[in-house]
Amino acid sequence: xxxxxxQRWRAAIVALLALLVVGAPGVARAQLxxxxxxxxxxxxxxxRGNRALSDDDLSQIVATTTSSLARRVFRRWVGKERCLxxxxxxxxIARVKIYYRQRGYWEAQVDTVVTPRGRxxxxxxxxxxxxxxxxxxxxxxxxxxxxxxxxxxxxxxxxSVGGAYDEIRLxxxxxxxxxxxxxxxxxxxxxxxxxxxxxxTRTASYYIDVDPGxxxxxxxxxxxxxxxxxxxxxxxxxxxxxxxxxxxxxxRRKDLIRAQRNLYATDAYRHVELGLAxxxxxxxxxxxxxxxxxxxxxxxxxxxxxxxxxxxxxxQATYGDRNFLGGARRLDVTGRLSKIGIAGPTDSxxxxxxxxxxxxxxxxxxxxxxxxxxxxxxxxxxxxFGLRARSxxxxxxxxxxxxxxxxxxRTTPIGFLASVTREQWNRAPLTFGxxxxxxxxxxxxxxxxxxxQICQDTVRTRIADKTLRLAVASLALTVDRTDQPLSPTSGxxxxxxxRHASRLIGSSQAMQFNKGIADGSVFTPLGDNAVLALRLxxxxxxxxxxxxxxxxxxxxxxxxxxxxxxxxxxTVRGVQQNELGPLVYxxxxxxxxVTNVDANTRTFEAHSVNGVDIASKGYNFIPTGxxxxxxxNAEVRFRDPIFPNLLQWTVFTDAGNVWESRNTKIAKQSxxxxxxxxxxxxxxxxxxxxxxxxxxxxxxxxxxxxxxxYAADVNETDVPNVSNLTVCLPPSGVATxxxxxxxxxxxxxxxxxxxxxxxxxxxxxxxxxxxxTIGQAF
Numbered sequence: 062x063x064x065x066x067x068q069r070w071r072a073a074i075v076a077l078l079a080l081l082v083v084g085a086p087g088v089a090r091a092q093l094x095x096x097x098x099x100x101x102x103x104x105x106x107x108x109r110g111n112r113a114l115s116d117d118d119l120s121q122i123v124a125t126t127t128s129s130l131a132r133r134v135f136r137r138w139v140g141k142e143r144c145l146x147x148x149x150x151x152x153x154i155a156r157v158k159i160y161y162r163q164r165g166y167w168e169a170q171v172d173t174v175v176t177p178r179g180r181x182x183x184x185x186x187x188x189x190x191x192x193x194x195x196x197x198x199x200x201x202x203x204x205x206x207x208x209x210x211x212x213x214x215x216x217x218x219x220x221s222v223g224g225a226y227d228e229i230r231l232x233x234x235x236x237x238x239x240x241x242x243x244x245x246x247x248x249x250x251x252x253x254x255x256x257x258x259x260x261x262t263r264t265a266s267y268y269i270d271v272d273p274g275x276x277x278x279x280x281x282x283x284x285x286x287x288x289x290x291x292x293x294x295x296x297x298x299x300x301x302x303x304x305x306x307x308x309x310x311x312x313r314r315k316d317l318i319r320a321q322r323n324l325y326a327t328d329a330y331r332h333v334e335l336g337l338a339x340x341x342x343x344x345x346x347x348x349x350x351x352x353x354x355x356x357x358x359x360x361x362x363x364x365x366x367x368x369x370x371x372x373x374x375x376x377q378a379t380y381g382d383r384n385f386l387g388g389a390r391r392l393d394v395t396g397r398l399s400k401i402g403i404a405g406p407t408d409s410x411x412x413x414x415x416x417x418x419x420x421x422x423x424x425x426x427x428x429x430x431x432x433x434x435x436x437x438x439x440x441x442x443x444x445x446f447g448l449r450a451r452s453x454x455x456x457x458x459x460x461x462x463x464x465x466x467x468x469x470x471r472t473t474p475i476g477f478l479a480s481v482t483r484e485q486w487n488r489a490p491l492t493f494g495x496x497x498x499x500x501x502x503x504x505x506x507x508x509x510x511x512x513x514q515i516c517q518d519t520v521r522t523r524i525a526d527k528t529l530r531l532a533v534a535s536l537a538l539t540v541d542r543t544d545q546p547l548s549p550t551s552g553x554x555x556x557x558x559x560r561h562a563s564r565l566i567g568s569s570q571a572m573q574f575n576k577g578i579a580d581g582s583v584f585t586p587l588g589d590n591a592v593l594a595l596r597l598x599x600x601x602x603x604x605x606x607x608x609x610x611x612x613x614x615x616x617x618x619x620x621x622x623x624x625x626x627x628x629x630x631x632t633v634r635g636v637q638q639n640e641l642g643p644l645v646y647x648x649x650x651x652x653x654x655v656t657n658v659d660a661n662t663r664t665f666e667a668h669s670v671n672g673v674d675i676a677s678k679g680y681n682f683i684p685t686g687x688x689x690x691x692x693x694n695a696e697v698r699f700r701d702p703i704f705p706n707l708l709q710w711t712v713f714t715d716a717g718n719v720w721e722s723r724n725t726k727i728a729k730q731s732x733x734x735x736x737x738x739x740x741x742x743x744x745x746x747x748x749x750x751x752x753x754x755x756x757x758x759x760x761x762x763x764x765x766x767x768x769x770x771y772a773a774d775v776n777e778t779d780v781p782n783v784s785n786l787t788v789c790l791p792p793s794g795v796a797t798x799x800x801x802x803x804x805x806x807x808x809x810x811x812x813x814x815x816x817x818x819x820x821x822x823x824x825x826x827x828x829x830x831x832x833x834t835i836g837q838a839f
Contacts, residue, residue: 096142096143096144097144100144100145100146101144101145101177101181101182101183102128102142102143102144102145102181102182102183103125103126103127103128103143103144103145103182103183103184103185104127104128104178104179104182104183104184105127105178105184105185106120106123106125106126106127106184106185106186107184107185107186107187108120108186108187108189109186109187109188109189110188110189110190110191111187111189111191112191113164113166113191113194113225114160114161114164118160119157119160119187122153122156122157122160123153123156123157123187124146124149124152124153124156125145125146125149125150125153125185126143127143128141128142128143128588129141129143129586129587129588129589129591130587130588141588141589141590145175145183145185150173150175150185153173153187154171154172154173154187157169157171157187157189158170158171161189161191163227163228163229164225164227164228164229165194165195165196165197165224165225165226165227165228165265166191166192166194166195166225167192167194167195167260168191168192168193169189169190169191169192170189170190170192171187171188171189171190172187172188173185173186173187173188174186174188193263194225194226194263195225195226195258195260195263195264195265196223196224196225196226196263196264196265197222197223197224197225197226197227197231197264197265197266197267198222198223198264198265198266199222199265199266199267199268200220200221200222200231200266200267200268200269201266201267201268201269202215202220202238202268202269202271203268203269203270203271204270204271204272204273205238205271205273207273208242208245208247208271208273209245209246209276210245213241213245214238214241214242214245215238218234218237218238219234220234226256226258226265226267231254231256231267231269232254234269235252235254235269236252238252238269238271239252242271242273243313243314244313244314244315245311245313246276246277246278246311246312246313247273247274247275247276247277248274248277248312248314248343248348249273249274249275249277249342249343249344250271250272250273250274251271251272251274252269252270252271252272253269253270253272254267254268254269254270255267255268255270256268274343274344275344275345275346276311276346277311277312277343277345277346277347277348278309278310278311278312278346278347278348279306279307279308279309279310279311279312279347279348279349279350280308280347280348280349281308281349281350282301282304282306282308282349282350282351282352283338283349283350283351283352284297284300284301284351284352284354285351285352285353285354286354286355286356287332287353287354287355287356290355290356291356293356294329294356294359294384295329295356295384295387295388295389296387296388299387299388299389299443300324300352300354300389302443302444303320303323303324303327303389303443303444304320304323304324304335304352305319305320305323306320306350312348312350317335317336317350320335320352321333321334321335323443324352324354327383327389327391327443328357328383328391329356329357329359329383329384329389330354330355330356330357331355331356331357332353332354332355333352333353333354334352334353334354335350335351335352335353336350336351336353337349337350337351338350338351339351357383358383359382359383359384360380360381360382360383361380361381361383362378362379362380362381363377363378363379363381364376364377364378364379365377365378368416369399369835370630370638370832370833371466371638372399372400372433373399373400373401373402373403373404373412373416373417374399374400374401374402374412374416374417375397375398375399375400375401376397376398376401377395377396377397377398378395378396379393379394379395379396380393380394380395381393381394385440388442388443389443390440390441390442390443391439391440391441391442391443392438392439392440393438393439394437394438394439395435395436395437395438395439396434396435396436397433397434397435397436398432398433398434399432399433399434400430400431400432400433400464401432402416402417403417403430404430404431404432404433405430405431405432406432407432408430431462431464431470432462433461433462433463433464434460434461434462435459435460435461435462435463436459436460436461437457437458437459437460437461438457438458438459439455439456439457440455440456440457441453441454441455441456452481452482452483452484453481454479454480454481455479455480455481456477456478456479457477457478457479457480458475458476458477459473459475459476459477459478460473460474460475460476461473461476465621465622465626465639466638466639467638467639467640467683467684468504468621468624468626468639468683468684468686469502469503469504469508469621469622470502470503470504471500471501471502471503471621471622472500472501472502472503473498473499473500474499474500474528475498475499476496476497476498476499476500477496477497477498478494478495478496479494479495479496480492480493480494480495481493481494486540488540488541488542489538489539489540489541490538490539491536491537491538492535492536492537492538493535493536494533494534494535494536494537495532495533495534495535495566496531496532496533496535497530497531497532497533497567497568498530498531499528499529499530499531500528500529500531501526501527501528501529502620502621502622503526504621504683505645505647505683506521506766506768506787507645507646507647507683507764507766507768507787508621508645508683508685509521509787510645510766510787510789511643511645511685511763511764511766512685512721513618516786516787516788516789516807517785517786517804517805517806521787529569529571529572530567530568530569530572531562531568531569531572531620532562532566532567532568532572533560533561533562533566533568534560534561534562534566535558535559535560535561536557536558536559537556537557537558537559538556538557538558539554539555539556539557540554540555540556541554542554543584547747547836547837548698548747548748548837549582549584549592549594549837550584550586550592551584551585551586551592552583552584553581553582553583553584554581554582555579555580555581555582556578556579556580556581557577557578557579557580558576558577558578558579559575559576559577560574560575560576560577560623561574561575561576562574562605562623563605571618572620573604573605573606574602574603574604574605574619574620574623575602575603575605576600576601576602576603576623577600577601577602578598578599578600578625578690579598579599579600580596580597580598580599580839581596581597581598582594582595582596582839583595583596587697587699590699590700590705591697591698591699591700592697592698592699593695593696593697594694594695594696594697594698594837594839595694595695596692596693596694596695596838596839597692597693597694598632598690598691598692598693598717599690599691599692600625600689600690601625601688601689601690602619602623602624602625602688603688604618604619619688621686624685624686624687624688625686625687625688625689625690625719626639626641626642626684626686626690626719627639627641627642627690627692627717627718627719628640628641628642628684628717628719629832630752630832630833630834630835630838631838631839632692632694632715632717633692633715633716633717633733633735633754634713634715634735634737634739634752634754634830634832634838635715635733635734635735635736635737635754635755635756635830636733636735636754636756636830637830637832639684639686640682640684641684641717641718641719641733642684642685642686642687642690642718642719642720642721642730642761643684643685643686643687643719643720643721643730643761643763644682644683644684644685644760644761644763645682645683645685645763645764645766646680646681646682646683646763646764646765646766646817646819647680647681647682647683647765647766647767647768648667648675648679648680648765648766648767648790649675649678649679649680649681650767651670651679652667652668652669652670652675652679652680653665653666653667653668653675653767653790654666654667654668655769658797660800661799661800661801662797662798662799662800663769663784663797663798664795664796664797664798665767665769665788665790665795665796665797665798666794666795666796667679667765667790667793674820675765676817676818676819676820677819677820680765680817680819682760682763685721686719687719687720687721687722688720688721688722688723689719689720689721689722690717690718690719691717691718691732692715692716692717693715693716693717694713694714694715694716694838694839695713695714695715696711696712696713696714696838697711697712697713698710698711698837706743707742707743708740708741708742708743709740709741709742709743709748709750710738710739710740711738711739711740711741711752711838712737712738713736713737713738713739713752713754713838714734714735714736714737715734715735715736715737715754716732716733716734716735717732717733718730718731718732718733730761733756733758735754735755735756735830736754736755737752737753737754737755737830738752738753739751739752739753739834741834746835746836747835747836747837748834748835748836748837749834749835749836750833750834751831751832751833751834752831752832752834752838753829753830753831754829754830754832755828755829755830756828756829756830757828759818759819759820759821759822760818760819761818762816762817762818763817763818764789764812764816764817765789765790765816765817766787766788766789766790767787767788767790767796768787768788769783769784769785769786769787769788769798784798784800784805785805786798786805786806786807788807789807789811789812790812790817791811791812791816796811796812797811
């Protein structure tokens with residue numbers, strides 16, 4: 062066995078000396094980061110004659126590499142230049158030979174050919190003659206006959222013979238066996254390897270001898286808390302419950318790692334270390350595990366104040382107790398306020414005019430902007446019916462008012478949310494949730510009239526002002542394979558979300574739907590300072606037989622807060638927030654002549670004011686969202702060549718559409734494609750800046766409405782018989798509403814299609830959409 066160990070150490074020393082002679086390729090590439098005068102640029106790198114090993118494998122071995130793709134396409138404008146170092150090229154030949162030897166090709170020959178390309182560039186080719194490989198004719202693994210769960214230790218391993226004598230594969234095989242023994246109760250396992258190679262016959266034998274040692278079990282778990290930080294706050298009994306390690310169970314390394322994560326998940330410890338207690342050795346059959354802990358602060362208070370493009374000023378405060386009522390229970394109490402300065406008692410004319418001009422117009426119909434708020438308490442136990450801290454459910458009780466810009470306002474006096482997250486795979490959390498709340502959703506009268514043909518104000522308010530129960534079961538999965546969270550440069554991330562609401566799970570009969578959203582992004586580096594980012598997002602929501610007593614919902618009612626919206630800094634940047642997709646238009650009262658023909662008839666006719674047509678400035682609009690969504694983004698992010706550590710440029714093209722699949726009166730618009738450019742300042746919070754998107758298309762055709770409601774600020778004293786209808790105005794001609802048996806109504810034939818179309822935007826400034834951005838778009 063000692064001979065085997067000596068052979069393995071001898072092979073490792075030889076490989077280390079070889080690396081010292083030829084140099085590590087990663088270090089060499091770092092040395093080649095800056096081109097020296099007279100060195101030609103590497104435009105192309107090729108490997109010829111290689112059949113056993115791929116070009117991708119070999120390109121990772123050599124230090125010589127091509128300039129970035131962006132540099133090769135745009136030459137001097139963008140990307141990283143990489144040049145040819147003749148000395149490093151000679152070392153690359155040795156690197157390739159050593160790599161081939163490790164993969165079983167001991168007779169491989171390597172040469173290089175350098176040919177000029179252009180004035181300052183070269184093509185580099187490696188000509189390889191692989192030769193015949195050394196064949197692995199025998200692979201022996203001994204010592205596992207007495208091991209419990211032998212099949213699990215060897216399961217899925219490549220133990221085939223007959224192929225090339227691949228030392229990298231065989232070394233990995235031995236290491237994997239050792240790692241699996243540690244995870245199956247054999248912490249004292251020892252692995253020794255050896256080989257015999259006959260160069261004359263080109264054959265090799267490899268053997269892995271295993272001394273598993275004793276099967277170890279946990280005798281006890283000892284909790285040691287650093288007393289220099291004060292008295293122990295969480296009892297050792299509670300710690301043991303969270304760890305989940307029981308005396309008598311098999312000692313497994315993976316169980317110790319999981320137990321360490323469980324303690325860190327409570328957020329109550331600054332340091333957690335699990336290992337064998339002093340005096341214990343891995344050769345013992347009964348092992349005492351020691352948990353060495355340093356507790357953190359049990360209570361905390363966080364506050365924050367900020368400004369947002371849609372919320373104006375906002376503030377938040379969170380109080381956290383990590384040992385609530387003892388037992389490492391966690392309680393977080395959170396309060397948030399937004400739209401400060403433009404809503405409710407905080408309304409300030411100076412703030413509205415100077416700092417939050419756009420946000421001040423975020424009203425729902427004729428209602429003023431309201432203050433958004435959230436007050437909630439979240440409770441979590443460290444264990445729950447056998448579940449440990451990393452996968453126990455959380456319970457939240459809350460009250461809130463929230464709004465979506467120019468879309469809706471949702472007021473929830475009380476709500477409850479239960480959720481549990483399990484990380485089934487590495488960096489792939491799966492979250493299950495159940496939410497039930499009683500609330501009401503307000504939207505503009507034209508919103509209900511256009512989508513659901515609910516144009517009578519008294520009927521609309523029965524839905525908008527009625528407190529309904531909404532219960533939603535949800536599932537969300539995120540698979541993150543990016544290299545960094547805030548500004549990824551490589552990898553990808555996908556997200557899926559499914560939501561279901563029905564009477565079966567406690568929802569009101571008017572609130573029933575199925576909803577699904579999928580979102581995927583990939584990132585590819587273009588040199589050292591540029592990244593290509595691509596994203597595709599799609600969604601659909603379908604009503605599930607909704608109904609409300611004595612109200613016809615036409616079987617297509619989807620709550621406004623569950624509809625799909627797009628447009629803005631994170632979707633299609635050539636469109637303002639939520640304005641992608643169908644629009645309904647509301648006529649300015651000044652542009653409509655209302656005539657009382659008699660006590661039971663009113664007419665409405667659009668007209669111009671001072672020569673200005675209603676299609677130019679006499680309207681406002683409301684995005685309705687839709688039940689289908691598609692968004693695609695492509696952008697290149699690159700650092701400023703003068704201030705690379707301060708500024709980031711973004712060149713993008715966004716495309717997308719939102720449409721209503723069930724309402725034939727709402728016109729479907731074509732896919733909107735909006736190119737643009739952005740400039741951001743790099744901060745510790747991420748990029749903060751502006752984007753300018755170009756949108757040449759006019760707003761889509763839609764229905765034009767007039768709210769025939771009594772308004773105290775308009776001289777309606779001589780018109781007491783307002784209809785309280787949302788009246789659809791034809792583009793030309795007169796709309797008529799009639800009262801029959803005390804009920805006002807409008808003939809459906811007067812406005813059967815989306816006939817109103819705003820005037821085209823001819824000025825360049827009207828086609829440029831400026832957006833303030835915080836963070837990357839996706």
